Amino acid sequence: MMQDWKQILIPYEQAVEELKVKFKSIRNECRRLDEYSPIEFVTGRVKKISSIIEKAKKRQVKLEDIEEKIEDIAGIRIMCQFVEDIDTVVGLIRDRNGKDLKIVEERDYITNIKESGYRSYHVIIRYTVHTAFGEREILSEIQIRTLAMNFWATIEHSLNYKFKQDLPKHVKIKLKNAAEAAFKLDKEMSEIRDDIMEAQEIFQAKSSLVHEILEKIQELYFWGNINNIEEIRQEFFKLHEEGNFNKLKQFNKKLDRLKEEYNVRTIL
Structure with a gap:
């Protein structure tokens, strides 16, 4: 079974590396031209096998269906300095739609904030990789957020891992307050953006x-x-x-x- 997982995940690892290079190149080109880059930095990862199985179980997805029903096995995260930059980056992704990627869905968790206080903009895409065994089109998730949003989300993820997705009420309240404080910081930075x-x-x-x-x-x-x-x-x-x-x-x-x-x- 491990060999099967390895074969499944190789194209996802390739997709993450290729997408990281493409978005980093936008940032680097802007900087070489002494222009402002809406992309501050880019990270990416492929979900661990244990996390994939856990998510499939939670969503009642059969293991043979995970590649079609779990969109974030491959994940790219793009961090921006300002909230306004998020729209710019989303626009850059839309410009590529039908070229080197296909947009499947957009989820705006900045306008539609999650109950936890989570804010981010998600774009689900189909991306084609060329492997040793031919072309593979896979699903991938691109998350675009500010540095403040990312700091909060990283802490929230760690706490959810510690408490196994069952956060105590007082922790949830403090996290939600922290999310509002992070967003207030983003708004204040936007006011002096120029x-x-x-x-x-x-x-x-x-x-x-x-x-x-x-x-x-x-x-x-x-x-x-x-x-x-x-x-x-x-x-x-x-x-x-x-x-x-x-x-x-x-x-x-x-x-x-x-x-x-x-x-x-x-x-x-």
């Missing part, structure tokens, strides 16, 4: 500029054969410590002029 994003953009722009300057200093060192390279380094360190973005931009232009003067090649 300021946060502007600060992050400035930080990213400065990081990119510093990286660019260091590359140019390296190019001048290797190809320029200039005598005052140590003075240039010390000038950069001083400006970097000072942290004035405009002065760093001016210094970067100075390096461009030096590169032209010494006919320095760009390192690829």
Whole structure:
């Protein structure tokens, strides 16, 4: 039976890895272009065999029907900074519908909060993987939530595991209060979203500029054969410590002029 489970789960493991790569690539592309990414980070997992059997038993699903009736054997979780980003990510998934995935169902637990206080947006998809034995189309669940929602959900999951899904009443009350506090935090962060994003953009722009300057200093060192390279380094360190973005931009232009003067090649 274990060999059967292994064969069943291999395509799910492949799907999780492929989907993680696809959504991480969106985040990475945005960051390389110095643009804001609605995706903060991505995780994924395949349900443990014991959890699959337990869920099948709870839902009265026959083991031979689990692949069609249990949608979250493969699960992807996408975390966002702001509640508004969730709609953006859902839109990105909808844009892929009919291309590399098929949307089966959407479940909005942010508008329709669960009794426990749980908030998240779920998208059930069909995803095709190419295995050594041919194509397999499997069900997978994508959960999109904020960092605060994810923190709460992780704690709730741990407590449910500890109490075997039978939480004491006082724990349920505290958890529900904590869920409201987490959502209040999300709302307050949304109110200053523009300021946060502007600060992050400035930080990213400065990081990119510093990286660019260091590359140019390296190019001048290797190809320029200039005598005052140590003075240039010390000038950069001083400006970097000072942290004035405009002065760093001016210094970067100075390096461009030096590169032209010494006919320095760009390192690829």
